[in-house]
Amino acid sequence: MHLERHFQIDHMPKPLSVRDTLKQWLIPKKWQHELRINRSILVNGGYISYNNLIQNGDQIDLTLDTDIKVQHYLPAPTANFQVIAENSDLIIVDKPQGIKTHPNRPDENGTLYNELVTYLDTPPLMLHRLDMLTSGLIMIGKDPLVVPILERQLARKTMQRNYVAVTAFNSKLPLSGVIDGPIGLDPADKRKRKVTADGLTAKTHYEILQHNDQYALVKLSLETGRTHQIRVHLASQKMAIVGDPLYSDIIADRMYLHAYQITYYLPFDWKFETVDCLIPQSFKIITK
Helix, strand or coil: CEEEEEEECCCCCCCEEHHHHHHHCCCCHHHHHHHHHCCCEEECCECCCCCCEECCCCEEEEEEECCCCCCCCCCCCCCCCEEEEECCCEEEEEECCCCCCCCCCCCCCCCHHHHHHHHCCCCCEECCCCCCCCEEEEEEECCCCCHHHHHHHHHHCCCEEEEEEEEECCCCCCCEEEEECCEEECCCCCCCEEECCCCECCEEEEEEEEECCCEEEEEEEECCCCCCHHHHHHHHCCCCECCCCCCCCCCCCCCCEEEEEEEEECCCCCCEEEEECCCCHHHHHCCC
């Protein structure tokens, strides 16, 4: 696949070498090498050594020929998600509660991915997922050139995803803090995870935004990304999510967990972008 990018550098805090610029842009090492060997990164129309400095106002031209794995799945009859932000690089949508992010088989339909196939002119490039029962923001790549950059932001936690949940209210817990508990498999139920001494390190920041005697509206952000991390950590503090079929005994019409905000670096830039979607009104009503 032939990939190209032509742009002017903006927002660079200080001049950097070509090498350091590519590192800060999170360009994969393999691509950095190919750009150098093929002399296919041009600065102001010409190739320069990787040790030379570039700065704001310089024109950059990148060309790459690389293998990109594209998944092929069925289009859905309609696309029922709300588009929150979209440009030539990516799209951010508000996934409804109750649908899967991605199909497991080529003949499966009815997932968010199938709806994206219908909506987009190019194959969707999934960057992350949400549980079927969780609603909220998901970012999907459109340009293959930015996908490894955004994936590395996710891996390094420079991309921040924030959530809200409605939970049982525990009056003994401080209104804000960090839940720090290793998470591992639950030997009693292979579907579940639990806080356990031999688990993987996991940290969740929380802030109770409002509460009544029964329920709390809680803002959450993750330092780590373990399976079911938010659900397990809240349940471990006697604040299980309302409607969570695995970790809560509070029955409701849905699981009350919603991804409402994503903050990320714009590819090939030094500028943060924050995208929000509305918190469902039912989340606020239940905690009044």
